[in-house]
Amino acid sequence: MAAKLRKGDTVLVLTGKDKGKKGEIASVSPKDGKAVVEGVNIAIRHTKQSAGSQGGRIPKAMPIDLSNLSLIDKNGKATRVGFREEDGKKVRYAKTTGEAI
Secondary structure (H helix, E strand, O other): OOOOOOOOOEEEEOOOOOOOOEEEEEEEEOOOOEEEEOOOOEEEEEEOOOOOOOOEEEEEEOEEEHHHEEEEOOOOOEEOEEEEEEOOEEEEEEOOOOOEO
C-alpha cells in the first residue's frame, strides 16, 4: 500500500493521551504501521552514564499507530489522504480541499 503519511508531514493526534496535539513526523515504520511524531507520546527513558553520553532521565518520543494520526491540510484542519494521477505521476491529495500535497 502507498504511504499516506510520510516523514516531514504535519499531523494531528486523533486518540490517546495526546489527543489534539499537532507535530511533525520524524520517522515512519511502514512494516509496523507506526510513526514517531516530535513532541507526542513522550516516555521517560532511564539511561546509564557512559563515556559518550550523559546519564539520567531522558524524554524520548515513542512510536504511535498510523491509524491514530491525521494529516493537517493548508487550512490547518485534519484531512484524509487520497491518491490520483497528475501528469502521469501518482500524487497524494487532501480530501477536504482537493489540493495536491
